Amino acid sequence: MPKLSFWYDFASTYSYLSAMRIETLAADRGIRIEWHPFLLGPIFKKQGWDTSPFNLNRAKGAYMWRDMERQCVSLGLPFVRPIPFPQNSLPAARIAYHGRRETWIGAFTRAVYHMQFALGEDISNPELLAALLLELGAPAKDIMHDIESAEVKIGLRAEVAEAERLGIFGAPSFVTEHGELFWGNDRLDEALDAAFMRVG
Amino acid sequence: MPKLSFWYDFASTYSYLSAMRIETLAADRGIRIEWHPFLLGPIFKKQGWDTSPFNLNRAKGAYMWRDMERQCVSLGLPFVRPIPFPQNSLPAARIAYHGRRETWIGAFTRAVYHMQFALGEDISNPELLAALLLELGAPAKDIMHDIESAEVKIGLRAEVAEAERLGIFGAPSFVTEHGELFWGNDRLDEALDAAFMRVG
Numbered sequence: 001m002p003k004l005s006f007w008y009d010f011a012s013t014y015s016y017l018s019a020m021r022i023e024t025l026a027a028d029r030g031i032r033i034e035w036h037p038f039l040l041g042p043i044f045k046k047q048g049w050d051t052s053p054f055n056l057n058r059a060k061g062a063y064m065w066r067d068m069e070r071q072c073v074s075l076g077l078p079f080v081r082p083i084p085f086p087q088n089s090l091p092a093a094r095i096a097y098h099g100r101r102e103t104w105i106g107a108f109t110r111a112v113y114h115m116q117f118a119l120g121e122d123i124s125n126p127e128l129l130a131a132l133l134l135e136l137g138a139p140a141k142d143i144m145h146d147i148e149s150a151e152v153k154i155g156l157r158a159e160v161a162e163a164e165r166l167g168i169f170g171a172p173s174f175v176t177e178h179g180e181l182f183w184g185n186d187r188l189d190e191a192l193d194a195a196f197m198r199v200g
Numbered sequence: 201m202p203k204l205s206f207w208y209d210f211a212s213t214y215s216y217l218s219a220m221r222i223e224t225l226a227a228d229r230g231i232r233i234e235w236h237p238f239l240l241g242p243i244f245k246k247q248g249w250d251t252s253p254f255n256l257n258r259a260k261g262a263y264m265w266r267d268m269e270r271q272c273v274s275l276g277l278p279f280v281r282p283i284p285f286p287q288n289s290l291p292a293a294r295i296a297y298h299g300r301r302e303t304w305i306g307a308f309t310r311a312v313y314h315m316q317f318a319l320g321e322d323i324s325n326p327e328l329l330a331a332l333l334l335e336l337g338a339p340a341k342d343i344m345h346d347i348e349s350a351e352v353k354i355g356l357r358a359e360v361a362e363a364e365r366l367g368i369f370g371a372p373s374f375v376t377e378h379g380e381l382f383w384g385n386d387r388l389d390e391a392l393d394a395a396f397m398r399v400g
Contacts, residue, residue, distance in 0.1 A: 047257060057247060059369040063383055070390070169259040183263055186386040190270070 004195040007036040007163055007173040008109070010089035010096070010123060011082075013054075013068050016113045017185040018172040020077055023106040025188070031195045035105045037096035038159045039089065040171055052086045071185070078118035087116060088124035094147040095129055097156045104136040111136070204395040207236040207363055207373040208309070210289035210296070210323055211282075213254075213268050215372040216313045217385040220277055223306040225388070231395045235305045237296035238359045239289065240371055252286045271385070278318035287316060288324035294347040295329055297356045304336040311336070 006022055008015040026033045044053070054061035065081060072079035092112045099105050111132045115121040121128055126144060133140035146152060163173070167181050174182040174191035182191035206222055208215040226233045244253070254261035265281060272279035292312045299305050311332045315321040321328055326344060333340035346352060363373070367381050374382040374391035382391035 057369060059364070059367050062367060063369065063381060066381070067383070067387075074390075164259070167259050167262060169257060169263065181263060181266070183267070184386075186384075187267075190274075 001030060001032045002195045003032045003034055003177050004191060005034040005036055005175040007038055007166075007168055007171060007175065009038060009040040009171045010092040010112050010116070011052075011086035012040065012171040013064065013117075014185045015172040016117045017068075017071055017075060017077065018174075018188050019109050019113050021075070022188065023110075025192055026195075029192055029196075031192060033106070035096065035100045035109065036159060036163070037093045037100065037109070037156075038163050038168075038171075039093055039156070042157075042160050043164060043169060055085070072117075078114075080117060080120040082116050082120065087122065090124070091126060091129055091147065092123050094152050094156055095133070095143060097159060098143060098147055098152050099138065102138065104133075104138050107136050108132060108138070201230060201232045202395045203232045203234055203377050204391060205234040205236055205375040207238055207366075207368055207371060207375065209238060209240040209371045210292040210312055210316070211252075211286035212240060212371040213264065213317075214385045216317045217268075217271055217275060217277065218372040218374075218388050219309050219313050221275070222388065223310075225392055226395075229392055229396075231392060233306070235296065235300045235309065236359060236363070237293045237300065237309070237356075238363050238368075238371075239293055239356070242357075242360050243364060243369060255285070272317075278314075280317060280320040282316050282320065287322065290324070291326060291329055291347065292323050294352050294356055295333070295343060297359060298343060298347055298352050299338065302338065304333075304338050307336050308332060308338070 004026060006018070008019055023033055044051075049056055052061075054064045069079060071077075096105060096109060096112075099108060112123050112129070115128060115132070116123045123129070130140045130144050133143055166173075166175055166179070168175075168183075170183055172183075172185055172188070174187065176191070176194050180194050182188075182194065204226060206218070208219055223233055244251075249256055252261075254264045268281075269279060296305060296309060296312075299308060312323050312329070315328060315332070316323045323329070330340045330344050333343055366373075366375055366379070368375075368383075370383055372383075372385055372388070374387065376391070376394050380391075380394050382388075382394065
């Protein structure tokens with residue numbers, strides 16, 4: 001079964017558009033998704049950015065919000081603008097990293113994005129995150145304990161380093177088994193197509 | 201007849217992908233293109249950038265070249281990487297600004313992009329630009345003289361200011377008669393759709 005790696009940051013607006021659709025689209029084509037929650041913050045910091053590029057460039061930021069509204073209408077997804085933006089995605093990323101190979105990872109990922117971009121909730125709230133896990137039948141209490149471990153913290157940091165090694169500079173990003181990188185929700189379909197074959 | 205404004209910089213890679221297709225796509229839908237050659241340099245400078253963002257961010261730059269290769273294959277367009285990048289687009293922009301309402305503007309725009317991205321020519325070369333104009337039946341000698349006038353220089357500068365007023369921060373960009381902005385070759389189809397109606 002061909003595989004596609006999906007790299008996403010929970011605070012990333014365009015990652016929302018892919019996260020809500022990727023598991024279904026991949027299943028339709030017989031592709032397995034490898035979930036890679038990670039953090040863009042450390043990668044942005046190396047560019048000298050202390051926040052989202054959409055906050056640093058006012059015109060680009062204003063455009064992005066309008067574009068997100070249009071894209072969500074077109075994809076049939078609800079959309080509210082998170083305040084503040086970007087949200088602190090670290091706790092959700094640690095949970096998703098810890099559970100990246102569990103059966104609930106897709107549903108958990110979608111639930112976090114839905115909380116943020118449909119309901120306007122604060123996704124750094126540990127009670128909210130624990131409630132989502134419980135709803136999915138996951139051992140919430142154990143997981144909320146485990147994510148404070150050095151193993152999870154170091155493991156997530158290693159994922160950021162691996163993202164950089166793969167040439168990733170933004171999210172969502174998709175990487176095929178042959179190392180072909182695709183960036184942005186606009187490339188989701190091409191990435192799925194490429195998952196079947198060596199491109200180029 | 202609905203109208204769509206097309207804002208492009210001759211040095212912009214993704215503008216090439218739109219410029220080669222937009223006139224045909226618009227004609228098929230009964231849309232008139234308003235040509236807006238402009239310069240991204242002054243807009244990038246205000247962000248503190250002294251070159252293309254693809255040169256400032258190595259990972260993003262490496263990705264862009266690979267993505268351009270793939271997009272050109274997919275669109276059936278030839279592609280060579282211009283050296284140096286970005287090219288000096290000022291002389292071509294002045295010619296295109298001067299001739300923005302002439303019948304040859306579409307053909308001239310495509311010819312400049314073709315010279316750069318298919319043949320690897322230096323598009324700041326005045327002899328090349330004059331030869332292209334001649335081939336299109338335009339009064340090349342007069343035009344090459346006119347583009348040194350204050351009228352053309354100031355007019356092109358005013359176009360950059362107008363681009364900023366419209367919220368433009370990159371190229372290609374498309375603006376409908378209702379002021380709806382679309383950025384990137386990936387939004388060309390949506391922009392053409394929106395040219396018919398008020399979106400949102």
